[in-house]
Amino acid sequence: MLTQIIIIFIILYFARNIYQEFFSNGTNPLSSTEEKDSTIVEGKFTPKTLAKYNGKDSPKIFIAVKNRVFDVTQGAQFYGPGGPYENFSGRDASRGLSKNSFDTEVLTPIDQPIDKLLDLTDVEKETLDGWEEHFENRYKIVGTLEENKD
Ligand code: HEM
Ligand SMILES: *[C@@H]1O[C@H](CO)[C@@H](O)[C@H](O)[C@H]1NC(C)=O
């Protein structure tokens, strides 16, 4: 029952995003001029170097989804300090998104190997793919997530 409610919520987000894409006429974060200034160089991140981009230690907020790093600074109301999804900031959010959980316990600690997500159920994989699409539609990719060097 809870799962159904969550799925309905997710469908609503996507419907809203599709609507926005067609009618926003250039107000999409990706087309704003601020987003085009390239202070961020496409790069490689590790769980440890990504952690800095949490909106506190850096004004930029990045999150990783399936080993790609998105600049979600435009969504600071979600991911910034005090936001509902702030636990994802500077982190690989993949597992949390797949399980509809924003508890930090679900995310892999930053000194651990990157989560391979091998144990996800088909539904969890689909949920994660849906979120991945959401991020692709809304935010700029600034790099990839690779294993810690040490
Ligand atoms: C009853 C629970 C929830 C409510 C009422 C809720 C509400 C919302 C609302 C109103 C938005 C804004 C949509 C928009 O403006 O684009 C949003 C976005 C979002 N929600 Fe939730 N949410 C809930 C649960 C969850 C859960 C469990 C997750 C995943 C762990 C989640 C992850 C997200 C993400 C990733 C976004 C997109 C933010 C962005 O566009 O950057 N939400 N939610
Ligand atoms: C869309 O934006 C352009 C400029 O960016 C403007 O000329 C045009 O009138 C806008 N169209 C609508 C429907 O608002």
Ligand SMILES: *[C@@H]1O[C@H](CO)[C@@H](O)[C@H](O)[C@H]1NC(C)=O
């Ligand atoms: C962040 O994670 C902690 C620990 O799991 C949890 O107690 C808290 O509710 C989470 N914060 C939000 C905003 O969900």
